[in-house]
Amino acid sequence: MPTPLQTADAARRLIVKLETISSLTAAEKEALTGLPFKLRELPENSDLVRQGDAPREACLIVKGFACRYKVLGEGQRQIMSFHIPGDIPDLQSLHLKVMDHSLMALTPIQAAMVPHEALLAITRAYPGIAAAFWRDTLIDAAVFREWLAGVGRRSAHQRIAHLLCEVYVRLRSVGLAQKDSFELPVTQAELADSLGLSPVHVNRVLQDLRRDGVIASRGRFVAIGDWPRLKAAGDFDPAYLHLKAREAA
Amino acid sequence: MTFQPVIVNIGEGAEGRLVFQDDQLVAVLVQLSALHGEQAGGWFLEPGFGPLAGPNPPVFADIDAASEWLAARLTAHAAISPPIERL
Numbered sequence: 631m632p633t634p635l636q637t638a639d640a641a642r643r644l645i646v647k648l649e650t651i652s653s654l655t656a657a658e659k660e661a662l663t664g665l666p667f668k669l670r671e672l673p674e675n676s677d678l679v680r681q682g683d684a685p686r687e688a689c690l691i692v693k694g695f696a697c698r699y700k701v702l703g704e705g706q707r708q709i710m711s712f713h714i715p716g717d718i719p720d721l722q723s724l725h726l727k728v729m730d731h732s733l734m735a736l737t738p739i740q741a742a743m744v745p746h747e748a749l750l751a752i753t754r755a756y757p758g759i760a761a762a763f764w765r766d767t768l769i770d771a772a773v774f775r776e777w778l779a780g781v782g783r784r785s786a787h788q789r790i791a792h793l794l795c796e797v798y799v800r801l802r803s804v805g806l807a808q809k810d811s812f813e814l815p816v817t818q819a820e821l822a823d824s825l826g827l828s829p830v831h832v833n834r835v836l837q838d839l840r841r842d843g844v845i846a847s848r849g850r851f852v853a854i855g856d857w858p859r860l861k862a863a864g865d866f867d868p869a870y871l872h873l874k875a876r877e878a879a
Numbered sequence: 880m881t882f883q884p885v886i887v888n889i890g891e892g893a894e895g896r897l898v899f900q901d902d903q904l905v906a907v908l909v910q911l912s913a914l915h916g917e918q919a920g921g922w923f924l925e926p927g928f929g930p931l932a933g934p935n936p937p938v939f940a941d942i943d944a945a946s947e948w949l950a951a952r953l954t955a956h957a958a959i960s961p962p963i964e965r966l
Contacts, residue, residue: 706935828936830911830918830923830936830938834914
């Protein structure tokens with residue numbers, strides 16, 4: 631059984647995330663804290679939700695990294711977004727009943743499941759929460775537009791630098807990055823599958839960025855050696871993340 | 880199929896092969912450096928042209944493996960795509 635402390639942690643993650651993109655009143659925060667979270671632990675590489683599923687609950691990430699993906703012909707995979715604590719990556723399942731993609735744990739995940747019924751009730755009772763959820767899914771779409779522009783028109787160097795900037799800014803906005811470093815528990819093959827590159831190109835670009843002192847990485851941790859250069863290398867402008875505080879100014 | 884040695888600039892000069900079939904350039908292979916861990920020494924299909932182009936370029940253990948794969952792809956393509964006739 632989850633302890634009250636653990637469900638409070640789930641609520642806190644959700645509130646911290648929503649407050650990066652909208653303003654919540656005390657009553658709205660209290661209502662979010664009262665959601666009936668059901669904690670689940672999922673191992674690395676397991677699916678949280680699969681394409682074709684019709685989920686009746688949504689999945690708040692409390693700990694760990696997840697991604698959205700689709701499997702294409704010949705076992706090829708396209709990763710479409712990365713998700714961090716505080717995100718509800720399948721929030722759209724509240725209104726789009728059948729999943730058109732899958733959601734996978736890239737690390738062991740602690741998730742807090744919330745029944746759709748409870749989410750629908752809270753959005754009816756608190757229009758401010760409905761607006762925050764709406765804004766969150768609109769920002770999702772903005773991120774997809776940015777990724778599409780990258781996959782279509784950015785070079786391998788730009789795509790990788792842009793992704794590093796995006797993950798860093800998002801983690802920092804929810805208090806999960808250190809001053810100049812962050813955890814990126816993603817393999818080079820997973821980066822390749824997200825950026826439309828071969829693992830060979832991903833490896834080359836990461837080596838270049840390291841050699842030039844733009845980043846340093848040890849295992850799953852990325853240290854930013856030169857933030858202005860990393861931003862320039864990725865042609866990165868955080869406006870599309872629509873964060874309330876301009877985190878990356 | 881012939882493999883002509885060449886140096887390819889991939890940021891630095893790397894050992895490569897221009898791959899010809901019937902006097903046409905069909906692919907460029909580049910040998911992976913020590914930076915590529917267990918794939919070091921393998922041959923990466925840097926660009927493939929026409930039927931050899933694709934989003935998931937393979938790495939081959941050696942030139943023989945590359946030759947076999949490239950020839951099979953070209954043969955399969957020739958079988959399903961007869962030359963386009965002039966209108």
